[in-house]
Amino acid sequence: MQESTGSFEFTEDLSIVIPTINSSRYIDIILEFYRDHGIPVIVFVDDRSVDDTFAIAKRVAQNILSVSNPGAFVAEGLIERMSQACRTKWTLRIDDDELPSLALMKFVREAITHEDIDTYNFPRHQCAVSRTGKLLSHRDLSPLDHRQWRLYQPAKVRFIHGVHTPGFSLDQDLRVEAAPSEASMIHLDWAVHTYDERRRKVERYDAHTENAGTKWRAFYLYEEQGASGNRFTELALPEFRKTTLEIARRFENLYVEI
Secondary structure, eight states, X not given: OEEOSSOOXXXXXXXXXXXXXXXXXXXXXXXXXXXXXXXXXXXXXXXXXXXXXXXXXXXXXXXXXXXXXXXXXXXXXXXXXHHHHHOOSEEEEOOTTEEEOHHHHHHHHHHTTOSSOSEEEEOEEEEEEBTTOOEEEETTSOGGGSOEEEEEOGGGSOBOOOTTSOSBOOSSOOXXXXXXXXXXXXXXXXXXXXXXXXXXXXXXXXXXSTTTTGGGHHHHOGGGGOOOXXXXXXXXXXXXXXXXXXXHHHTTTSOBOO
């Protein structure tokens, strides 16, 4: 396990973890958001990465770990390992193509002071970026229908490695709660990954578990449902403006015209 210097804890009770692999084209954009807003994170780089993800991440963030992944996929395979490495009461997991709103972070700071909840879920917007750097949310995919279980107490959950799971089982007597709609996150998969990259991901899921990718094909490959700009609406979250401007500049072939 390779480590850079720095403190692990956002507070003494919370670790914010980001699993990643082969994200050298955009990981600096993602990590600059956390740095700009004073949000310490721990980046776990899957040691199967074949690009410069670790080196690039290390230039932007303080806490970078290169770790061996026992699972087939980066997020599901590393959740237990990340939680054990941090050893804090709470873990907040954000993937490398996602970002938390500042309202989400404000909610988390309050939520971790409560003893009566084991895990929280959050609404997630499926987003694209326009040519001019506007953050766009897909009209047909409600963030309330795509809630993500990301804040949890590791000591209270049973970890699993299933595809399309939060990395722990919800089939038990967990004390759960849904965060309010404003405590949302954004998913930038469409903005930083090409259609072919996302198609190959669907194929990898299918190869691992029958229909695990095809079931969500319309979710990953939104272009197949029609990529018209009228399927998107601007999402007014100014904290992401710097991020989306840089994405529009760097990934100029992936923008959505509105």
